[in-house]
Amino acid sequence: MRLPAFTFFLFGAVFAVCWQGPARGQEMTAEQIMDKVLNSDNMGFNTGQARVKLVIQNKKGQVRVRAVESKSMEEGGLRSTLVTFIEPADVAGTRLLAREVKDGDDIQYLYLPALKEKRRIAGSEKNESFMGTDFTYNDLEQRSIEDSQYTKLPDEEHSGIPTYRIDAVPEGSDSEYSKAQLWVDKKDFIPLKIYFFDAKGEHYKTLVAQRVEPIDGKMTITKLMMKNLRKGSKTTMIMEDMDRGRTFPKSVFDESNLDK
Numbered sequence: 001m002r003l004p005a006f007t008f009f010l011f012g013a014v015f016a017v018c019w020q021g022p023a024r025g026q027e028m029t030a031e032q033i034m035d036k037v038l039n040s041d042n043m044g045f046n047t048g049q050a051r052v053k054l055v056i057q058n059k060k061g062q063v064r065v066r067a068v069e070s071k072s073m074e075e076g077g078l079r080s081t082l083v084t085f086i087e088p089a090d091v092a093g094t095r096l097l098a099r100e101v102k103d104g105d106d107i108q109y110l111y112l113p114a115l116k117e118k119r120r121i122a123g124s125e126k127n128e129s130f131m132g133t134d135f136t137y138n139d140l141e142q143r144s145i146e147d148s149q150y151t152k153l154p155d156e157e158h159s160g161i162p163t164y165r166i167d168a169v170p171e172g173s174d175s176e177y178s179k180a181q182l183w184v185d186k187k188d189f190i191p192l193k194i195y196f197f198d199a200k201g202e203h204y205k206t207l208v209a210q211r212v213e214p215i216d217g218k219m220t221i222t223k224l225m226m227k228n229l230r231k232g233s234k235t236t237m238i239m240e241d242m243d244r245g246r247t248f249p250k251s252v253f254d255e256s257n258l259d260k
Helices: 030-038 123-127
Strands: 048-057 063-075 078-087 095-099 107-112 117-121 149-158 161-169 179-185 191-197 203-215 218-228 233-244
Touching (some): 030 149, 030 161, 030 179, 203 233
Antiparallel strands (some): 048 063, 048 233, 095 107, 191 203
16 A cells, blocks of 8 residues: 555645644553544545645746645545646646545546547556656655554654654555655644655655645645655645535546546
8 A cells, every 4th residue: 555645635736634642641552543633534625626835946946836726525535636837828728637546546537638638547647747746746645654553662852842753654555665754743633744765775765744724623734845866856835714514516526537
């Protein structure tokens, strides 16, 4: 199972949790900690809409800005997400449709309006950069990592916040990542920082929650950044607007309608 599914999370681009902390004096296992992280509405909504700004910066400091709209719907415990680029004009109308599949890989379709082309993203293509960002198509899947092996490491603070530190190693993964190491807020069970490691065990990407604030009673990440240590590039995702609970007809998430 592929590892980065907190960003998995990603396109409301953000995740939220509303769990209470453990009982005082109770020592939690790695599995219990990850259950609390995973068994939450990790995008801030299972059904709803969000507007997100992407700020892409290369190693030379050159910046490109994108605006996207994300729509999500959950049915039968499976989520469908449609991401549409709104700005700038040269990418406007580009769409990514992702649907979770029970006991199988997520289905992804990319529509490119300039070419009037719709194609399925599968296999090794899912490890490629998504639209020039530091996220891959795999990163954008809404999958859990419940089949991974967890190890609890010594607790640490992250920016002055007490955190649990967890190693998560997937079993039988076809992902570019061999392991993730998470710093999980002890109070709200939000992953505040994640290190991603390649097949050789080298840390080369870092995901950091840069802003967390309450929205509709949930502590929600409204700004996060993925940094590629090898390329010297980074992509920042900023939540600009969110409408939890907004519903959509099923046809919105039908691949045959991507070009409409």
